[in-house]
Amino acid sequence: RKEVEQDPGPFNVPEGATVAFNCTYSNSASQSFFWYRQDCRKEPKLLMSVYSSGNEDGRFTAQLNRASQYISLLIRDSKLSDSATYLCVVNPGTASKLTFGTGTRLQVTL
């Protein structure tokens, strides 16, 4: 089983739609969780951290479910500019390491 698993997509949604991605992780000792965004052929950039209580940043909401070992990202009112690959990232409990999922591709269309 992969350490971090994501549905590769693509998720094709119309502008204005709400879309949600899930990501599962295998190591129950994992401590920190993040969503990164990667535009085509560009470097990944931190989108948001994921806190136990859930957190929101504008149209983006991240949730953590430790019991079921998954995190989620909800995007409301999708924009064309949201089209990208969203990477789920987990710190498995060692200070040095971040484990990246393979990403979920989102395509927002007119």
Added chain:
Amino acid sequence: EAQVTQNPRYLITVTGKKLTVTCSQNMNHEYMSWYRQDPGLGLRQIYYSMNVEVTDKGDVPEGYKVSRKEKRNFPLILESPSPNQTSLYFCASRQVGSYEQYFGPGTRLTVT
């Protein structure tokens, strides 16, 4: 401007010809690492460094070397490149204690 730079951005080379990809950051970060990204496999860590003269293997270190003689620089060395090292390479840095990683723009390497 806070940034991580990598050079070259694109490189086509032949099997066995030693090459170095440079990485430099201007944020005084202690932690630096190298990743490779391949379709369907995601980002995999090659090597990392917690500080000057401290380096360690990541998940896929075979065929690579690194050095950390200065805090700002973390070059990736391929002593004898092979076609299976054709990939997109990213350098990244962050503060120890933070998990916000800053990535360089990537180096697309093709080994023929």
